[in-house]
Amino acid sequence: MKPVKVGVLGLGTVGGGTVNVLKRNAIEIARRAGREIVITRASAKDLTKARICDTQGIQLTSNPLDIINDPDIDIIVELIGGTSVKDLVLQALGNGKHVVTANKSLLALHGNEIFAKASEHGVMVAFEAAVAGGIPVIKAIREGLSGNRIEWLAGIINGTGNFILTEMRDKGRDFNDVLAEAQALGYAEADPTFDVEGIDAGHKLTILASIAFGMPLQFDKVYTEGITQITRLDVEYAEQLGYRIKHLGIARKTPEGIELRVHPTLIPERRLIANVDGVMNAVVIKGDAAGPSLYYGAGAGADPTASSVVADVIDVVRALTSDPENRVPHLAFQADALVDIPVLSADEFKTAYYLRLSAEDKPGVLADVTKILADHQISIEAIIQKQPLAGETVVPIILLTQVTREKEMNAAIAKIEALQTVTGKVNRIRLETLG
Ligand code: NDP
Numbered sequence: 243m244k245p246v247k248v249g250v251l252g253l254g255t256v257g258g259g260t261v262n263v264l265k266r267n268a269i270e271i272a273r274r275a276g277r278e279i280v281i282t283r284a285s286a287k288d289l290t291k292a293r294i295c296d297t298q299g300i301q302l303t304s305n306p307l308d309i310i311n312d313p314d315i316d317i318i319v320e321l322i323g324g325t326s327v328k329d330l331v332l333q334a335l336g337n338g339k340h341v342v343t344a345n346k347s348l349l350a351l352h353g354n355e356i357f358a359k360a361s362e363h364g365v366m367v368a369f370e371a372a373v374a375g376g377i378p379v380i381k382a383i384r385e386g387l388s389g390n391r392i393e394w395l396a397g398i399i400n401g402t403g404n405f406i407l408t409e410m411r412d413k414g415r416d417f418n419d420v421l422a423e424a425q426a427l428g429y430a431e432a433d434p435t436f437d438v439e440g441i442d443a444g445h446k447l448t449i450l451a452s453i454a455f456g457m458p459l460q461f462d463k464v465y466t467e468g469i470t471q472i473t474r475l476d477v478e479y480a481e482q483l484g485y486r487i488k489h490l491g492i493a494r495k496t497p498e499g500i501e502l503r504v505h506p507t508l509i510p511e512r513r514l515i516a517n518v519d520g521v522m523n524a525v526v527i528k529g530d531a532a533g534p535s536l537y538y539g540a541g542a543g544a545d546p547t548a549s550s551v552v553a554d555v556i557d558v559v560r561a562l563t564s565d566p567e568n569r570v571p572h573l574a575f576q577a578d579a580l581v582d583i584p585v586l587s588a589d590e591f592k593t594a595y596y597l598r599l600s601a602e603d604k605p606g607v608l609a610d611v612t613k614i615l616a617d618h619q620i621s622i623e624a625i626i627q628k629q630p631l632a633g634e635t636v637v638p639i640i641l642l643t644q645v646t647r648e649k650e651m652n653a654a655i656a657k658i659e660a661l662q663t664v665t666g667k668v669n670r671i672r673l674e675t676l677g
């Protein structure tokens with residue numbers, strides 16, 4: 243059989259890694275796919291730049307359209323990134339080419355249109371690398387867990403953010419210094435605010451929720467909070483209470499609708515996911531039949547992400563001869579079986595909380611705070627008063643609450659902050675036991 247011809251758009255971290263893995267493991271890959279897979283063309287913006295891969299034997303261009311419009315190319319691998327490649331991808335699909343991509347922002351924002359176009363033209367869009375780098379979590383949900391009703395999933399799904407949090411906690415390093423290292427290592431997005439403000443994790447959560455619950459992609463309904471507000475003090479207090487602070491994406495099905503949220507979260511330190519450090523990612527998925535299962539691996543970087551890209555290329559090659567109706571659906575559920583399940587507003591989230599406030603050290607202060615919480619039906623799990631910090635007269639008070647609705651907590655926090663005896667803002671971090 244003649245080799246399958248692949249065109250790669252983008253030769254940066256992931257594109258370079260993909261060329262390397264496809265070349266390095268060509269024999270194994272051909273044995274698995276049943277055909278030789280060859281990258282014959284690739285594009286990059288600056289053709290004079292040094293590459294992490296050997297481009298010998300690959301025809302290079304700075305115009306991706308040269309590849310998309312080349313009738314010899316069977317599969318387009320889009321590794322440029324960003325949403326401005328939407329038209330390129332639509333054109334590739336319109337030309338009858340299968341597309342493999344690692345581009346979560348593109349899919350989270352325009353995936354519904356892209357998958358519809360792919361179905362119209364009987365071609366595939368594969369995107370394992372778009373979520374959690376080298377972890378085959380899309381395949382796990384879409385195929386391995388397809389007999390389950392998924393109840394919830396929670397994951398550390400941004401490698402850069404987890405790398406920053408880990409280095410800050412373990413080595414006391416400065417935020418910007420670690421971010422610069424993550425950029426140099428090729429982990430960060432072109433715009434690193436996507437990593438640190440939770441937008442990248444929001445894109446990934448959009449995709450995970452869609453394939454877990456069978457709903458259209460709706461990034462605009464995801465609540466996102468980043469890691470920039472996490473303080474060293476909260477990390478220390480959380481650890482004294484037996485918790486770790488991790489940046490989680492959480493999707494949960496409730497009787498009222500779906501919670502889609504990305505934010506720093508206290509997790510009991512005994513949970514495996516609380517011990518996922520550095521650039522590693524992990525996703526816990528709770529299915530009604532399988533129970534909880536955990537998927538762990540590198541969340542970013544050239545080779546790990548290339549591992550997922552190449553697996554997708556092999557999947558596409560294996561499916562080239564199958565009828566489009568017999569392929570695994572893009573979003574796990576048949577396209578006409580997707581249901582527009584309501585997504586809850588942040589006010590309706592139900593979660594437990596860690597609260598830190600600074601108060602005057604005098605009788606009655608704690609009673610005022612606990613009365614406000616009781617008035618909002620918020621039960622307290624633990625309360626600790628710490629020694630004043632050096633040079634301060636106010637004392638830090640740490641509270642852990644039981645699960646409550648977010649709007650009750652917002653109202654209670656507003657009243658606590660209005661107390662004469664409380665100074666400044668209440669620092670609130672959500673807490674999940676993931677039990
Ligand atoms: P890079 O910035 O390293 O690479 C982007 C590549 O696209 C570069 O080769 C660049 O060319 C090329 N490019 C940029 N603009 C154009 C253009 N207009 N026309 C042609 N080529 C262009 O990005 P990454 O490899 O890190 O990311 C690629 C995709 O993979 C993104 O969607 C990202 O979100 C995703 N991803 C990244 C991961 C990672 O660990 N980095 C992990 C998982 C997903 P040149 O090199 O000449 O500048």
Ligand code: HSE
Nearest residue numbers: 400401402430431542
């Ligand atoms: N910037 C992303 C991260 C790349 O750090 O997780 C992997 O999607």
